[in-house]
Amino acid sequence: xxxxxxxxxxxxxxxxxxxxxxxxxxxxxxxxxxxxxxxxxxxxxxxxxxxxxxxxxxxxxxxxxxxxxxxxxxxxxxxxxxxxxxxxxxxxxxxxxxxxxxxxxxxxxxxxxxxxxxxxxxxxxxxxxxxxxxxxxxxxxxxxxxxxxxxxxxxxxxxxxxxxxxxxxxxxxxxxxxxxxxxxxxxxxxxxxxxxxxxxxxxxxxxxxxxxxxxxxxxxxxxxxxxxxxxxxxxxxxxxxxxxxxxxxxxxxxxxxxxxxxxxxxxxxxxxxxxxxxxxxxxxxxxxxxxxxxxxxxxxxxxxxxxxxxxxxxxxxxxxxxxxxxxxxxxxxxxxxxxxxxxxxxxxxxxxxxxxxxxxxxxxxxxxxxxxxxxxxxxxxxxxxxxxxx
Numbered sequence: 174x175x176x177x178x179x180x181x182x183x184x185x186x187x188x189x190x191x192x193x194x195x196x197x198x199x200x201x202x203x204x205x206x207x208x209x210x211x212x213x214x215x216x217x218x219x220x221x222x223x224x225x226x227x228x229x230x231x232x233x234x235x236x237x238x239x240x241x242x243x244x245x246x247x248x249x250x251x252x253x254x255x256x257x258x259x260x261x262x263x264x265x266x267x268x269x270x271x272x273x274x275x276x277x278x279x280x281x282x283x284x285x286x287x288x289x290x291x292x293x294x295x296x297x298x299x300x301x302x303x304x305x306x307x308x309x310x311x312x313x314x315x316x317x318x319x320x321x322x323x324x325x326x327x328x329x330x331x332x333x334x335x336x337x338x339x340x341x342x343x344x345x346x347x348x349x350x351x352x353x354x355x356x357x358x359x360x361x362x363x364x365x366x367x368x369x370x371x372x373x374x375x376x377x378x379x380x381x382x383x384x385x386x387x388x389x390x391x392x393x394x395x396x397x398x399x400x401x402x403x404x405x406x407x408x409x410x411x412x413x414x415x416x417x418x419x420x421x422x423x424x425x426x427x428x429x430x431x432x433x434x435x436x437x438x439x440x441x442x443x444x445x446x447x448x449x450x451x452x453x454x455x456x457x458x459x460x461x462x463x464x465x466x467x468x469x470x471x472x473x474x475x476x477x478x479x480x481x482x483x484x485x486x487x488x489x490x491x492x493x494x495x496x497x498x499x500x501x502x503x504x505x506x507x508x509x510x511x512x513x514x515x516x517x518x519x520x521x522x523x524x525x526x527x528x529x530x531x532x533x534x535x536x537x538x539x540x541x542x543x544x545x546x547x548x549x550x551x552x553x554x555x556x557x558x559x560x561x562x563x
Contacts, residue, residue: 199425199438199446199448199480199481199482199483199485200446200448200480200481201480201481201487202436202448202450202451202452202453202478202479202480203240203452203478203479204451204452204453204454204471204474204476204477204478204479205236205240205242205476205477205478205479206474206475206476207234207236207242207244209228209232209234209242209243209244210226210228210234210242210244210475210476210477211228211229211230211232211475212228212229212230212472212475213226213227213228213229213234213457213470213471213472213475213476213477214226214227214228214229214253214254214255214457214458214470215227215254215255215256215266215296215457215458215470216458216459216460216468216469216470216477217256217257217258217264217460218258218460218461218462218463218468219235219258219264219279220258220262220263220264220279221279222237222238222463223235223236223237223238223463224236224237224238224460224462224463224468224477225256225264226256226470226477227253227254227255227256227266228244228253229252230252231246231250231251231252231253232244232245232246232250232253233245233250233253233256233264233266233277234477236477238462238463238464238479238553238555239544239555242477243281245277245281245283247277247281247282247283248283248285249273249275249283249284249285250266250268250275250277250283250285251268251270251271251273251285252268252269252270252271253266253267253268253275254266254267254268254269254294254295255267255295255296255297255307256297257297257298257299257305258299259276259299259305259320260299260303260304260320261320262278262279263276263277263278263279264276264277264278264279265277265297265299265305265318266297267294267295267296267297267307268285268294269293269294269295269310270293272287272291272292272293272294272311273285273286273287273291273294274286274287274291274294274297274305274307274316274318274324276320284322286318286322286324288324289324289326290309290312290314290316290324290325290326291309291316291324291326292309292310292311292312292314293309293310293311293312294307294308294309294310294311294316295307295308295309295310295335295336295337296308296336296337296338296348297338298338298339298340298346299340300317300340300346300361301340301344301345301361302361303319303320304317304318304319304320305317305318305319305320306338306340306346306359307338308335308336308337308338308348309326309335310334310335310336312326312328313328313332313333313334313335313352314326314327314328314332314335315327315332315335315338315346315348315357315359315365325363327359327363327365329365330365330367331350331355331357331365331366331367332348332350332357332359332365332367333350333351333352333353333355334350334351334352334353335348335349335350335351335357336348336349336350336351336376336377336378337349337376337377337378337379337389338379339379339380339381339387340381341358341381341387341402342381342385342402343402344360344361345358345359345360345361346358346359346360346361347379347381347387347400348379349376349377349378349379349389350367350376351375351376351377353367353369354369354373354374354375354376355367355368355369355373355376356368356373356376356379356387356389356398356400356406366404368400368404368406370406371406371408372391372396372398372406372407372408373389373391373398373400373406373408374391374393374394374396375391375392375393375394376389376390376391376398377389377390377391377392377417377418377419378390378417378418378419378420378430378458379420380420380421380422380428381422382399382422382428382441383422383426383427383441384441385401385402386399386400386401386402387399387400387401387402388420388422388428388439389420390417390418390419390420390430391408391417392416392417392418394410395410395414395415395416395417396408396409396410396414397409397414397417397420397428397430397437397439397445399441407443409439409443409445411445413432413435413437413445413446413447414430414432414437414439414445415432415433415434415435415437416432416433417430417431417432417437418431418457418458419431419457419458419459419469420459421459421460421461421467422461423438423461423467423482424461424465424482424484424485424551424552425482425483425484426440426441427439427440427441427482428440428441429459429467429480429482430459431456431457431458431459431469432447432456433455434449434453434454434455434456435447435448435449435453435456436448436449436453436456436459436467436469436478436480438482448480452471452476452478452480453469453471453478453480454471454472454473454474454476455471455472455473455474456469456470456471456472456478457469457470457471457472458470462479462552463552463553464485464552464553464554464555465482465484465485465486465549465551465552465553466479466480466481466482466485466552467479467480467481467482484508484551484552485508485551485552485554486506486507486508486509486547486549486551486552486553486554487506487507487508487554488504488505488506488509488545488547488554488555488556488557489505489506489507490505490506491503491504491505491545491556491560492505494558494560494561495560495561495562495563496536496560496561496562496563497536497562497563498536498537498538498539498540498562499535499536499538500535500536501525501533501534501535501536502533502534502535502536502545502560503531503532503533504531504532504533504534504545504547504556505530505531506530506531506532506547506554507529507530508529508549508551509527509528509529509530509531509532509547509549509554510527510528510529510532510549511527511549511550512524512527512532512547512548512549513548513549513550514546514547514548515532515534515545515546515547515548516545516546516548517534517536517537517540517541517543517545517560517562518540518541518542518543518544518545518559518560518562519543520537520539520540520541521537522534522535522536522537522540523535523537532547536560536562540562541562542559542560542561542562543559543560544556544558544559544560545560
């Protein structure tokens with residue numbers, strides 16, 4: 174039962190794809206563990222600049238870009254599946270096994286909603302109309318819930334075992350249908366269009382790409398699909414695409430996806446690169462983080478992973494490693510320009526100069542010992558070891 178295995182987060186019995194040499198600057202993996210990370214599922218960037226993820230059982234986790242983990246176990250979190258940032262500055266999530274839609278504030282306050290029309294809810298996304306839209310696997314429908322909790326349910330012949338959902342570039346919602354091997358489109362007024370064809374076989378995750386098309390994973394025929402808003406389908410296959418379930422639009426204008434034992438990258442032209450190794454262990458879901466890197470959940474070793482792209486800024490070293498306020502510090506790395514901000518353990522600093530490989534900043538008054546962070550339009554970079562303020 175491939176569908177059941179995917180919904181429960183169980184690995185499928187397929188061979189993992191072969192690895193490939195990483196592009197310059199891309200593919201650096203860090204993984205973060207913690208006592209509260211248990212069979213992590215979906216992951217998304219929150220409104221507070223941290224990553225939020227679901228845990229199998231009854232908790233939702235939060236991890237900062239520096240790796241600090243917090244776990245929320247309040248009432249109302251009952252078997253969370255997917256989550257997304259809502260238009261109201263909170264996180265919204267689905268509870269597949271308990272037919273609930275949940276809301277959690279960045280401080281951890283939880284509200285849960287039930288009602289007719291919510292049946293084994295799966296993926297969830299913020300729509301262009303300011304409501305949350307979700308797939309109902311249990312009753313073959315697409316649901317809509319306002320931030321005040323009003324639920325509307327849409328059914329139709331073009332909705333059959335819906336899984337993933339995303340906001341499209343055309344102002345509609347696009348979703349994957351596992352049962353009839355199709356891609357669906359629903360307007361905010363509820364009109365459904367269904368697209369079938371060669372290249373759609375076991376569609377799961379879906380996202381809007383940098384080229385204005387929709388990109389999706391096919392977990393049955395081990396491929397990545399692309400569909401234009403007019404319904405034209407292209408299918409990409411290869412040994413580096415395996416049992417993929419999640420896909421994300423990245424800052425390097427490529428699509429990144431999870432394989433059973435690796436992280437894949439596909440350009441809009443169809444060129445595929447595969448990353449495997451330490452820190453990647455049964456990856457499930459993937460999202461673009463606030464720091465310009467990709468963040469993913471590892472089912473195998475119960476960790477949260479981070480992988481850099483070819484545009485993610487990186488800091489290799491700093492000089493000096495300590496100093497008093499007023500000291501000029503040189504930060505050496507890659508893709509550091511233009512630096513829009515530098516901070517010492519959260520305290521904003523004056524930037525003296527910046528190039529792609531060297532940013533010079535002044536230790537600000539009131540700074541405390543801790544990491545130094547550089548922000549660029551492509552993301553953020555943080556020193557591996559803290560700067561000591563003397």
